[in-house]
Amino acid sequence: MMLPTRTPEKSYHSLEELHQRKEELAAQIRQDNDRFGTLWKSVFSATKDGTKGEMIANIVSHSVTAIDAFLLVRKLMKNYGFLFGRKRK
DSSP states (O other), X not given: OOOOOOOOSSOOOXXXXXXXXXXXXXXXXXXXXXXXXXXXXXXXXXXXXXXXXXXXXXXXXXXXXXHHHHHHHHXXXXXXXXXXXXXXX
């Protein structure tokens, strides 16, 4: 199965048209790069907890998630540990 090839959308008849299209694409790439940069920073930026109640709620939420992950791994290792090199009892 071959992937479809992309055909040019427009044919260019002069070097000036080609340079104009190149500038349009460069501007679009810069705009997309700025947008992705902003989104990337928002994903990894630290959130500021406003009050002590929010901070405690955040700590409890993270603790519950960590405990849940630990219990899941423990259960998987108990049932499917032989896949990871542990012998079955």
